[in-house]
Amino acid sequence: MSPPVEDEAPPPLLEVIDLHVSYPTASGPLPAVRGVSFSVDAGESVGIAGESGCGKSTIAATVLRLQPKGASVEGSVLVNGQDTQRMPWGQLRAVRWGDAAIVFQGALHSLNPVQRIEDQIAEPIRLHDESVGKGAAATRVGQLLESVGLPSGRGSAYPHQLSGGQKQRVMIAMALACRPQLILADEPTTALDVMVQAQVLSVLTDLVYDLGLGLLLISHDLSVLGTTCDRVLVMYAGRVVEHGPAASLFDHPLHPYGGALAAAFPRVGDPRARFAPVGLPGDPPDPQALPSGCPFHPRCALATEECTTTDPPLEPMAPCREVACLHADESRDMKLLLARSRLQAARPAGSATAP
Amino acid sequence: MTHPIDVTGIEPVAASQSASDEVSASSRAAGWRWFGRKVAGSAATLGFIVVVNFFLFRVINKHPERTLARGRAKTPEQVQAIVDKYGLDDPLPRQFLVYLKNIVTLDFGDSYQYSQPVRGLMLDRLWPTVALVGTSTVLSIIFGIWIGTIAAWNRGRTFDGVSTTSTITLYSMPEWWLGLILFLFLATGFGPIPRLFPIGQLKSAGVDGWSLNGVIDQTWHLVLPVVTLTLAYLAEYALIMRSALLDEMGEDYLQTARAKGLSDLLVRRRHATRNALLPVVTLVSLNLGFIVSGAITVETVFSIPGLGLLTTDALRIPDIPVLQGTFFVFSASVVIANLVSNLLYGWLDPRVRV
């Protein structure tokens, strides 16, 4: 190994190291995140996919230490090399929005309903830099609104006067207000129409690309991540079960769950999609009562005896691919396999098998 | 990185500035229309009260000439003269029109007890009631909201427990009974406690109301009744503010505010508390009648010569014109106060100005 060079690559924007987050509930601690590690570099888009309750939103909240009071956190979350979990409050408040900003789901109640949009966007600007006057802030607000495709005059509107797509774009503009380097987008397109989804995504990705920001995009919709991100992590029951470049993960998933997610959003022209599985049987596991061994085994088409006793670790399978499955096989076409098993399940017993 | 399909033609992404101006102009017009609707609604309610006032007292006062004639007329001709003078056997619609004409000038006739115009009596008694109710309302709103806010911020801790228990108990108390107890302890003297406050009335005898001495004297007389009413009123405000703020603290936009780097204190003050005031305005405006009830009963307990005491005194005979007058004044005040608070709410919450 060669000695470290002077001008090494800068530290990653976001580095999550063995994160464990657990919520206190009336019936005992609820582990939401059970050992997740990943990193996001400047200019990179990383996606996290998974069903509701798998812990992905918790990760976004924890990055800026917004998890509910009483939640216990182990591991480190480094933003620009500094651990947000151990920072003093003053520094944390500066990091919030200034280094990393969250784009929440704007459709519902993430905006103050009785404040004008321009005031809400200007608020963090003037908070983070007291020298900015009202006029300067207003100018910047206008610029931000135009950068997301809204006329600057819309700033005087109230949230209820905007459509869902417009509100989401306001959330994006607001996130960029203090020129952060990292954007965390938590389900930014859920609850929007498909066409509006595409618009919002294009606005987000264009800005990220133009400004060279890092993006952590969280969604249950793998197709969104597949087309927007460089890399994708698939989470299940608080752990990462698959990790790889977006396109190859979407086309050739290696983990059965990843395969089910990918197959749930069939591509036109893909012959395997003709027999796409209609979702997964069963329900997401109760985090307080996880199945033994691999938490996915009750719903898995490949499960064997061994899967009920051993929890597979996340291991590299191919260059840039990691999977947490005992039966992972790089050469297997997961989507085809799932399509086949779906067909077999649909056919009555004893009849001839499909292609 | 692949680029998604360009669908920018579907929704006007960069809408023109003029379109945006149109939108704000139409929303301003909607705001004025809403204002007009509220005022018209209150006017209709006032009209309803005017009508009810007329018919209600008609039913009570079936033979007004008898009460009017008491002590003044004996012979049937004299009674008939009274009937003619007041138009008491005119057809109903005619009487109603006369009533309408009179009510515009707040002319309710003469009091049976005092043989003076009701309007004059009410005007004389107006100031004590306004002083009492006005001061109490202002103080109770300030303290009630303050206590409710702190209780919500410290939910589950000692302050919350103590204040919530106290306010619920105050809320379950007849306000005049609280007045009686305060009177008993602090005005008539009880055991070791000396007589700290005067036993009722607004002024001590022989003191000119508007001199400096007089003002101090009036204030001294008003302390106990104001304390009574303030405590009684603030209970409701505190309880409502607390629950409104607790509701607000669970809202998503507070998470956004925190993520933007606001400290807890700023989040609470600038966003949560301010927004929690909105439902308080609504809920309180539904209950403005209790301010009036408090005035009536507490004035009676402390013998404050205001509109409330006028009303309870008038119940004895019953002095119909006075009752009719005070009923109208009280009801109309509540309607107007309601309108003011509705308009205030509309000013604070732009969502309702649709």
Next chain:
Amino acid sequence: MTTTDGSTPAAPAPLSARQVIWRRRKDSAVRTWREFRRHRSGVLGMVVLGVFALVAIFASLLVDPEGLSRTRATGLPLESPSSTYWLGTDEYGRSVLTLLVYGARVSLLVGLFATLISMVLGTLIGIASAFWGGWVGAALFRLTEWFLVIPFLPLALVLATLLGGSLVTIAFVIGVTSWPGTALLIRSQSLSIIARPYMERARVLGAGDWHQMTRHILPNVMPMVFANTTLTVAGAILSETTLSFLGFGDPTRVSWGTMLDSAFTNGALTLGAWWFLFPPGICVVLVVLSFTLVGQSLEEIFNPRLRQRR
């Protein structure tokens, strides 16, 4: 599973629709009770109310009814408490304790009766104005709003003057002036129920207006009605006490309000007769507070939105 003689027992007979409904109602009542038990304040309120109810029902066993007679009173007027008269005497020389115990009956009964009137009126008008849209519904709604704005006490005083002061008329006056609050609440509840899909199904299947209102809407608003009733009783008792204090109480009966009226008009204040002024008021506070606590707990149980707020 076979019995000893080898035959299989018959399957249990299917329950009739009525039995199913009753079983469901019993189950939900049990669930509600279990949930209610967890609200300490509500349970405390219930206990206190139970004590007062018992006192009211068994009044004659606790104190001598003879003590209510004005002419045959044995004590001196407005005597302070002593070993014979634990709470002293009133202006006739009667034992205040006796009056207090019998006063419980009147105060509670009038409060309950007034609430009954108010709830019946309020529920009927609330459901009707929600169900019949258009002209009728709007008119009822306007009426409700107008009555809500008119301040309670002036209207109640006028009506009481009109009808004279007796238990029944006071109950009636209170009932007739306090229905709007209930009506508004029931109306908004009913509106949300009417919007549900199964109501449309019922209409398509031919359910008449009355059937829809009584069989579908009413059972679904009953929980909220129940919680609201408890709070209404609290208000009714306060109102009765106030009206009695202002002189509209029944002169032949004793209630906590009439006791305070007697105390006030007979100079208890200047004489410092605290034994006459304190106890009736404290009883009112305890009863109203208990009803309020129970009502608030019920509201939390039946309105899931309020639940997280504890």
